[in-house]
Amino acid sequence: MKRGICRLVISGGFASRTWVGRRAYATSALKPVRGMHDVVGLEMQKRDHVLRIANALAASYGFQPISTPIVELEAVFARTLGEDSDVISKEMYTFEDRTGNKLVLRPEFTASVARCLINKHYSIPKKVFYFGPAFRYERPQKGRRRQFHQFGIEQFGTEHFLSDVHAMEMAVLLVEKLRIENTMLEVNSLGDKETRMSYRRALEIYFSKYDKVLSSTSVERLRRGSVLRILDSKEEEDQVLVANAPEVTDYMTKASKERLDRVLEGLTAIGVRYRLNPRLVRGLDYYNDTCFELVDSSSGLALIAGGRYDALVKQMGGRPTPGVGWAAGIERLIDCVSDSLLKVARRPIGVVAVSEASEEVLDLIRRKSLSLAQELRKLGVPVVVDCMKSVAKQFRAASKESCKWVIVVGAREVEREVILLKDMDSGEERLTEFENVMALVRDQNAASKNF
Known part of the structure; x- marks a missing residue:
């Protein structure tokens, strides 16, 4: 083992330590503060x-x-x-x-x-x-x-x-x-103000009779003059007393x-x-x-x-x-x-550029893919596109992003001025003109606004 490249991980809630070069980092110190969360x-x-x-x-x-x-x-x-x-x-x-x-x-x-x-x-x-x-x-x-x-x-x-x-x-x-x-x-x-003064006095008289059975928190509130807050107590010993306490409507x-x-x-x-x-x-x-x-x-x-x-x-x-x-x-x-309603309303469209082509045709495919993505984004539609990946990786990325549809652009599509549209839920594929995708986009936008 090379000196200074040791990785030590201790499970069971104890501190983990990673050595990189000659420096040590306590990874447990990098957790979020208790009660505070990352949002992703x-x-x-x-x-x-x-x-x-x-x-x-x-x-x-x-x-x-x-x-x-x-x-x-x-x-x-x-x-x-x-x-x-x-x-x-x-x-x-x-x-x-x-x-x-x-x-x-x-x-x-x-x-x-x-x-x-x-x-x-x-x-x-x-x-x-x-x-x-x-x-x-x-x-x-x-x-x-x-x-x-x-x-x-x-x-x-x-x-x-x-x-x-x-x-x-x-x-x-x-x-x-x-x-x-x-x-x-x-x-x-x-x-x-007059109502609250009268009501507070009534509550102080009422709860003072039960100061031996009130929760410690409510006793402290009573002592401090915060008797109204006893009504909001979630302590079991306070619940029956609160249920029978005077009501503010009687003092309005x-x-x-x-x-x-x-x-x-x-x-x-x-x-x-x-x-x-x-x-x-x-x-x-x-x-x-x-x-x-x-x-x-x-x-x-x-x-x-x-x-x-x-x-x-x-x-x-x-x-x-x-x-x-x-x-x-x-x-x-x-x-x-609801998770499901949100996904239906905001699922993006994936644009896949087919990479099996000559460099000249491939350059045209990439430019066409980026152009289609730009037009969709102008309409406010989320679009996932990465022309640098293989076709298989692009489809996996589209699936990971929960794309509803995927637009496939290859040599055949560019030549015929159409696109291949795939429904990722049903697996159905069809060749169609790009303008027809706009109807789907309008429907998705309508679903987002209605949601």
């Missing part, structure tokens, strides 16, 4: 598909794109999410830069967007949508990652109840366009009750199914009145969640500005998007 292949295609649908939907409602930094000052969230919230106390990635500034990896978007609104002095009303990663130090599990991605909308400057209705309508329409079934829109109201002011009624009437008027859930709360302090979640019935996870936050901008130092919005968990949406 079909998952990446599905994410692109979800974003394409979401972007088009937001634009159709008059929303404009916005992008905020991944790193923010800690104060952006400490002031708005609540010092005793789980996000602030347990889940934020915090660090200091070289000048001592306390920074965080953003745990959510709404506060960042509001900060941008104040800094840029945007005119009101303002409607924006966004996409990007967010970070929370949670226990990784199904539907929860430490780096996750959100698509969301925010509308600033209107407190009309119809803005709540339209926000929920958009959320429902998004999952419909993605053909995600078995979801339910759950709606509640946190009421105005007349104005809050009327607003909730109008919101629900608006949803009914446009045919949006919903379920009133008096236990639904939002885990962030800035919400008021309408709150909602679009829940996947099979997993119980919220795919989209949001609500109204009329005090947020003022709380951050801006002028009083009402707002409403929601965020969708991209990874959760991806899990619900």
Whole structure:
């Protein structure tokens, strides 16, 4: 064995070490950080598909794109999410830069967007949508990652109840366009400031009687004055108590009750199914009145969640500005998007150039293949082509890419100004003019738009 070219691999979860030359690399150190994942292949295609649908939907409602930094000052969230919230106390990635500034990896978007609104002095009303990663130090599990991605909308400057209705309508329409079934829109109201104060007092009195049987987390929330968050507890010992707790509707002011009624009437008027859930709360302090979640019935996870936050901008130092919005968990949406429907809608076309020909004819074949591929791509169709490989390798590549059709270009096809079209599913082959392929392309484009 040559010195310095040793490869040592130890299985069973221990560190692996590879020697190349005189340098050693611990390959175990190159794994993704726990709770953070690479996105490749079909998952990446599905994410692109979800974003394409979401972007088009937001634009159709008059929303404009916005992008905020991944790193923010800690104060952006400490002031708005609540010092005793789980996000602030347990889940934020915090660090200091070289000048001592306390920074965080953003745990959510709404506060960042509001900060941008104040800094840029945007005119009101303002409607924006966004996409990007967010970070929370949670226990990784199904539907929860430490780096996750959100698509969301925010509308600033209107407190009309119809803005709540339209926000929920958009959320429902998004999952419909993605053909995600078995979801339910759950709606509640946190009421105005007076309502929340009265309701919080009632909950404190109620849960204080059971502080010996509550989970330790709920006892801590009760002690800190975050009693509303007990309603969102998933601990088994809390469930019965939560089920019998007072409901917010019993403490609503007349104005809050009327607003909730109008919101629900608006949803009914446009045919949006919903379920009133008096236990639904939002885990962030800035919400008021309408709150909602679009829940996947099979997993119980919220795919989209949001609500109204009329005090947020003022709380951050801006002028009083009402707002409403929601965020969708991209990874959760991806899990619900059908693989088979996506493949049908976005399968590419393969172009195979036959290499068994004289160099002069082969050059003509290659140029014709590239020209056909270019024409197809102009129509927005994915195309797989590699004239440098053998014919067999080109077919294998087309199969690996799940091509629906393969166009074969050889000396015979170039001479007769036709192409050989092969259906990769049925194996059927036929000689046809290239213009006829355009009909297939239009059908595929229509399938993609309808999906």
